[in-house]
Amino acid sequence: MSILPLRRWARVLAPVAAVAVLAGCATDEQTTTPADSDSPASVSEVSATALEPALDHLHGLHLDADGVVLAGTHTGLVEIASNGRTTRVGGSDDDFMGLTGVPGTDRLFASGHPGPSSSAPNPLGLIDSLDGGRTWTPKSLTGEVDFHALATDGMLLVGFDGTTGLLTSTDGGTSWTPGAPMAAAALAVTDGGVWATTTAGLQHSTDSGLTFTVVPGAPSLALLSAAQDGSLWGIDTAGTAWRSRTGQSWEPRAVVGRVEAVLAVDFDIAYAATAEMLYPLN
Structure with missing residues (x-):
């Protein structure tokens, strides 16, 4: 596959249903209960909360x-209340193409393009926030990199800019070294390693992130998120939400359809979202 399709694939990851180029998306999905689940697999439709605005x-x-x-x-960081009310966080109107943070903390990293009110170079490179996104500081790769996929556990940062291979940092994004020469639509970091x-x-x-191996029997995930307890949640190309304690075996949980992002809270709770709806998952 050429660089251009890979870049386009990374950019249009959301909605999930549009990611038809993922390997296996036309093949049988995993539907059995994995060994690391606590109960029989249960797949159901989920209710949604409308986001306003x-x-x-x-x-x-x-x-x-x-x-x-x-x-x-596309225009900054937004807080989503439990009732679906959305409120802007801070004054930035930058386009956050990549967003990650240390789970359960106010330490955030982002990448993308400067907004209309910004005089920052384009692309932003890596920017850093210590206060939950209220303020941001340029960190590295300014004017050089637009990370489309970005993940951290607080120690390791891994990113993919949509054109070349992975980049990794072990010092909070100050310096970077080349990782595996592969394209990743989504990334996650746990104590068990890096997932893509x-x-x-x-x-x-x-x-x-230097080398990778395919996880045997895993569903064809497009979206991926790691929780504070080390568990993983993902959304496959057909719009089904899956969870895993270890990343090696997966349990289907709910059908959410077309979504643009997933957030793992812990093994029991996650969220999926579009620009209009928030889906609680459990």
């Missing part, structure tokens, strides 16, 4: 230190 596109979700869901959008959704399927790295 709706978001200006959606690039990623984060759970802050107060348990509030934050959304990276790719055209070859879900892949796993135990050497901080």
Whole structure:
């Protein structure tokens, strides 16, 4: 596959139903109860809360230190209340193409393009926030990189800019080294390693993103998120939500359809979202 289709695939990851190029999307999905689940698999439709006002596109979700869901959008960072009310966070109107944070904290990282009110170079490179997105500081790669996929556990940062391979950082994004020469639509970092959704399927790295292997039997995930307890939630190309304690075996949980982001809170709770709707998952 050429660079251009891979870049386009990474950009149009949402909605999930549009990601038809993922390997296996036309093949049988995993439907059996995995070994690491506590109960028989249960797949059901879920209710949704309407977002008001709706978001200006959606690039990623984060759970802050107060348990509030934050959304990276085309025009800045937005807080999503439990009743669906959305409120802008801080004064930035930057386009956050990539958004990640240390789960359950106010430490955020983002990437993308400067908004109309910004004089920052384009692309933003990596920007950093210590206060839940109220203020941002340029960190590295300014004017060089627009990360489309970005993930961290507080120690390791892994990103994919949509054109080349992965980049990794072990010092909070100050310096970067090349990782695996692969394209990733979504990334997650847990104590068990780095996880990536790719055209070859879900892949796993135990050497901080330098090399990866395909996870046997994993669903064809397009969206992926790691929780504070190390569990993972993902959304497959058909719009089904899955969860896993270890990343090696997966349990289907609910049908959400076309969504643009997923947020793992813990093994029992997650959220999926579009620019108009928030779906609680359990």
